[in-house]
Amino acid sequence: MKIHMPVLLTNAGWIRTPASPDENGVPYEMRKLDADSILLENGLVRWIGREADAPLTKAERVDLNGMGVTPGLIDFHAHPVFAATREAEFELRTRGASYEEIAAAGGGILNSARRVREATEDHLFAHSLPFLDNALAAGTTTLEAKSGYGLEPDAEYKMLRVIRRLNDVHALDLFPTFLGAHEFPPEYRDDHEGYIATLIDEMIPYVAREGLAEACDIFCETGVYSIEESTRILLAAKEHGLKVKVHADQLSPLGGAKLAADLGALSADHIEFIDDEGIEKLASSGTVAGLLPVAAHFLRMKEDPPVREMIDRGVICALATDFNPGSSMCESMTMALHLAVMRFRVNAEEAFWMATAGSARALGLTDRGWIGEGALADLVVWSTDGIEQVPYHFGVNHASQVYKRGRLAAKEGRPLS
Amino acid sequence: MKIHMPVLLTNAGWIRTPASPDENGVPYEMRKLDADSILLENGLVRWIGREADAPLTKAERVDLNGMGVTPGLIDFHAHPVFAATREAEFELRTRGASYEEIAAAGGGILNSARRVREATEDHLFAHSLPFLDNALAAGTTTLEAKSGYGLEPDAEYKMLRVIRRLNDVHALDLFPTFLGAHEFPPEYRDDHEGYIATLIDEMIPYVAREGLAEACDIFCETGVYSIEESTRILLAAKEHGLKVKVHADQLSPLGGAKLAADLGALSADHIEFIDDEGIEKLASSGTVAGLLPVAAHFLRMKEDPPVREMIDRGVICALATDFNPGSSMCESMTMALHLAVMRFRVNAEEAFWMATAGSARALGLTDRGWIGEGALADLVVWSTDGIEQVPYHFGVNHASQVYKRGRLAAKEGRPLS
Numbered sequence: 001m002k003i004h005m006p007v008l009l010t011n012a013g014w015i016r017t018p019a020s021p022d023e024n025g026v027p028y029e030m031r032k033l034d035a036d037s038i039l040l041e042n043g044l045v046r047w048i049g050r051e052a053d054a055p056l057t058k059a060e061r062v063d064l065n066g067m068g069v070t071p072g073l074i075d076f077h078a079h080p081v082f083a084a085t086r087e088a089e090f091e092l093r094t095r096g097a098s099y100e101e102i103a104a105a106g107g108g109i110l111n112s113a114r115r116v117r118e119a120t121e122d123h124l125f126a127h128s129l130p131f132l133d134n135a136l137a138a139g140t141t142t143l144e145a146k147s148g149y150g151l152e153p154d155a156e157y158k159m160l161r162v163i164r165r166l167n168d169v170h171a172l173d174l175f176p177t178f179l180g181a182h183e184f185p186p187e188y189r190d191d192h193e194g195y196i197a198t199l200i201d202e203m204i205p206y207v208a209r210e211g212l213a214e215a216c217d218i219f220c221e222t223g224v225y226s227i228e229e230s231t232r233i234l235l236a237a238k239e240h241g242l243k244v245k246v247h248a249d250q251l252s253p254l255g256g257a258k259l260a261a262d263l264g265a266l267s268a269d270h271i272e273f274i275d276d277e278g279i280e281k282l283a284s285s286g287t288v289a290g291l292l293p294v295a296a297h298f299l300r301m302k303e304d305p306p307v308r309e310m311i312d313r314g315v316i317c318a319l320a321t322d323f324n325p326g327s328s329m330c331e332s333m334t335m336a337l338h339l340a341v342m343r344f345r346v347n348a349e350e351a352f353w354m355a356t357a358g359s360a361r362a363l364g365l366t367d368r369g370w371i372g373e374g375a376l377a378d379l380v381v382w383s384t385d386g387i388e389q390v391p392y393h394f395g396v397n398h399a400s401q402v403y404k405r406g407r408l409a410a411k412e413g414r415p416l417s
Numbered sequence: 418m419k420i421h422m423p424v425l426l427t428n429a430g431w432i433r434t435p436a437s438p439d440e441n442g443v444p445y446e447m448r449k450l451d452a453d454s455i456l457l458e459n460g461l462v463r464w465i466g467r468e469a470d471a472p473l474t475k476a477e478r479v480d481l482n483g484m485g486v487t488p489g490l491i492d493f494h495a496h497p498v499f500a501a502t503r504e505a506e507f508e509l510r511t512r513g514a515s516y517e518e519i520a521a522a523g524g525g526i527l528n529s530a531r532r533v534r535e536a537t538e539d540h541l542f543a544h545s546l547p548f549l550d551n552a553l554a555a556g557t558t559t560l561e562a563k564s565g566y567g568l569e570p571d572a573e574y575k576m577l578r579v580i581r582r583l584n585d586v587h588a589l590d591l592f593p594t595f596l597g598a599h600e601f602p603p604e605y606r607d608d609h610e611g612y613i614a615t616l617i618d619e620m621i622p623y624v625a626r627e628g629l630a631e632a633c634d635i636f637c638e639t640g641v642y643s644i645e646e647s648t649r650i651l652l653a654a655k656e657h658g659l660k661v662k663v664h665a666d667q668l669s670p671l672g673g674a675k676l677a678a679d680l681g682a683l684s685a686d687h688i689e690f691i692d693d694e695g696i697e698k699l700a701s702s703g704t705v706a707g708l709l710p711v712a713a714h715f716l717r718m719k720e721d722p723p724v725r726e727m728i729d730r731g732v733i734c735a736l737a738t739d740f741n742p743g744s745s746m747c748e749s750m751t752m753a754l755h756l757a758v759m760r761f762r763v764n765a766e767e768a769f770w771m772a773t774a775g776s777a778r779a780l781g782l783t784d785r786g787w788i789g790e791g792a793l794a795d796l797v798v799w800s801t802d803g804i805e806q807v808p809y810h811f812g813v814n815h816a817s818q819v820y821k822r823g824r825l826a827a828k829e830g831r832p833l834s
Contacts, residue, residue: 085802087765087809094762134813294812300759335812342717345511348504385502392504395711395752395812396551397830413814413830 004407006041006059009381010051013066016387017371018357027316027357028350030070030387033371038069040377043405047373064381067400070352071371072141072378073333074359076175077269077290077320079146080135081128081159081166083115086325093299109149109183112325116149116159124162131323131331132170133415138332139399141378141409142360142368143172144320146217148179152187153203156180160212171409171416175363178204178213178242181225181233196229200236208240214363215243215266220256227255234263243364245290249273261285267318267362272296272303279306283314288362291354293339294321295328307344318358319351338394348388377406421824423458423476426798427468430483433766433804434788435774444733444774445767447487447804450788455486457794460822464790481798484817487769488788489558489795490750491776493592494686494707496563496741497552498545498576498583500532503742510717525743526566526600533566533576541579548740548748549587550832555749556816558795558826559777559785560589561737563634565596569604570620573597577629588826588833592780595621595630595659598642598650613646617653625657631780632660632683637673644672651680660781662707666690678702684735684779689713689720696723700731705779708771710756711738712745724761735775736768755811765805794823 015033019025037054039047047055089107102108116124135143145163150156160176167174180203188195207213216237220230234244243266248256250270257278260268268274268282269290282289289310296304310317321336322328330336333355340351360369368376381401384390390398402410409416432450436442454471456464464472506514506524519525533541552560562580567573577593584591597620605612624630633654637647651661660683665673667687674695677685685691685699686707699706706727713721727734738753739745747753750772757768777786785793798818801807807815819827826833
């Protein structure tokens with residue numbers, strides 16, 4: 001393993017961060033640190049303060065010239081591995097085609113599944129890399145990556161092996177999630193129990209045993225996996241030591257958020273149709289409300305989750321892109337920040353908190369999503385005067401430098417190889 | 418003047434362009450050229466075809482490796498010169514503040530005007546340059562730049578001199594527009610006739626005489642400039658040889674589009690509330706319908722212009738960012754393409770046509786907005802498989818190379834200095 005010289009970031013114009021998980025800080029508060037310098041050593045933040053007080057460590061000094069710093073953004077819900085884009089469906093939807101019509105025309109998740117099954121690991125790997133580069137360059141330092149376009153054992157394992165390989169070579173940390181229950185595969189259209197048995201008896205045990213995923217996700221929705229089916233599958237995942245999470249209440253008020261809370265899931269995601277009981281359960285359980293405004297925008301959703309109410313009632317909200325070729329073709333967390341402000345009427349501070357502390361919690365990670373001694377040195381250096389300009393001045397990249405585990409990983413919109 | 422070697426772009430995967438204005442092509446059609454190479458010489462496209470047939474000119478050969486080419490994007494409506502961003506108003510609006518409440522809190526156009534009046538030319542110049550860089554790097558090669566944050570003779574002239582200076586040093590072509598009638602200045606709140614007299618008797622003649630602007634624009638809206646006032650001001654502008662254009666029917670159906678057509682204006686812009694007669698007038702007059710979806714998005718407008726109806730009735734539509742710090746803080750034309758598809762339900766081909774041929778027409782320019790022998794060599798090289806992916810895969814930059822007047826001006830999201 002190479003030894004890297006510590007880095008001393010100096011002359012920061014501003015540094016803003018959530019409290020660490022240990023501090024029991026105020027949710028949605030981005031503290032302003034009384035500091036202009038951060039020392040990064042061995043992948044961690046070692047010290048924060050005024051440059052004159054810096055430890056006498058030999059370090060590479062980087063002058064930030066007044067630029068600002070936040071923790072790296074954490075995209076806790078994404079589908080970055082697929083074999084082909086689906087712009088034809090985007091155009092069909094523009095002309096008013098429904099989800100059902102797109103599926104009937106060979107589109108939707110099964111379209112991606114057909115292509116992923118045919119694809120080699122090398123193709124999937126090469127196809128996914130540029131998306132990771134784009135995400136990193138826009139400020140993402142940890143990215144969830146789901147399977148779910150295989151829908152059969154070999155193709156699901158193939159996706160998870162590709163995710164492992166991407167994680168090995170790319171600066172980004174990938175958090176692998178098994179999503180075999182993304183849809184029912186065509187072979188099991190009339191035999192849901194047959195596929196559920198394959199999931200529970202074969203795929204979940206294999207994925208857990210091989211260490212191919214940290215968590216198991218499911219699309220709990222009318223016409224896809226029912227509450228009862230979701231419960232059985234997620235309980236099996238928990239028995240095998242996987243964390244669980246749920247695509248919940250996106251298109252109808254089925255009760256997925258309540259289920260997620262009852263099962264102690266990491267998060268209940270989408271939740272456009274969450275009901276009062278669901279909100280109550282999320283608040284009391286600590287299961288995170290996973291907000292996906294980019295997908296809501298891309299799908300031209302009329303409904304939005306009751307974000308202000310959830311915040312007021314003590315629910316922890318997190319922010320992600322839901323990057324995928326069908327319903328959210330954008331891997332930029334800064335776009336998620338913008339669209340969160342636009343759609344949910346949160347402010348920049350709340351949006352940043354959700355995309356750092358909130359999203360770390362949605363992945364069960366305590367070592368990131370904040371800046372402090374001992375945290376991972378995952379940082380974004382912004383060229384703006386404050387966090388307020390990032391969602392406001394949108395469609396351009398303000399992430400001047402991105403540090404991942406203490407090393408410069410992207411600069412001026414380009415990843416360093 | 419430096420002599421530059423011709424450039425031969427080769428191995429293009431696809432080349433798509435509107436017809437030239439001389440060809441009377443089908444509106445909204447982006448032709449697929451049977452060619453893989455383009456020769457750029459003396460700032461113009463000299464030849465297009467298959468590489469084997471290229472003229473025997475000594476040229477720098479650039480291998481596009483299958484990437485695609487369109488004309489440079491033309492942003493026909495923008496306010497890139499201002500003294501300070503207005504993120505605080507963005508947050509007020511998020512909390513539900515109305516236009517009137519923001520104005521009462523010291524915000525709005527008069528906020529920018531106060532700051533511009535105080536600013537030096539050097540500050541305005543330096544503040545604006547990064548926006549031009551961002552626009553260029555995202556594929557814009559011609560950008561309109563309006564005054565209108567001065568609202569008094571000296572401050573308006575100052576803005577126009579800054580625009581001239583930016584045009585002199587920057588690769589982008591700027592099209593300067595006088596917008597002294599953007600609002601009524603505070604000194605003339607109770608004396609509209611006094612300011613109108615200043616506009617007609619002093620400012621318009623001076624701007625025209627000094628060659629500080631190509632066109633004169635006006636904010637024709639209830640509570641701002643009435644139809645009658647707009648008519649007098651724009652007729653004065655025409656008398657002094659300026660082209661005219663109108664902010665029309667944005668917030669109410671006042672009849673600005675009809676006025677624009679009657680006066681032979683370049684374009685009627687915004688037009689969320691255009692009525693049937695307005696559409697008919699635009700179709701018959703050739704005045705362009707200026708579509709500004711980024712502003713509509715940023716302002717969370719409920720109304721959109723009747724774009725499909727206008728297309729069907731023969732109106733020429735154009736696409737711009739309306740970049741400004743109050744109501745459209747985004748200088749990226751690729752974001753305008755995305756939001757046009759999202760809001761107006763046009764397809765990628767229609768959106769690209771509007772942003773090239775349509776926008777050229779909205780500025781009265783015939784030498785750009787198309788690719789063909791004799792056109793300006795303003796080109797974007799896209800890293801996508803086709804134009805369809807550009808509005809679909811949004812929030813990241815696909816403009817791999819941008820050529821301005823035959824020279825590489827931006828690459829991989831960064832302008833070349």
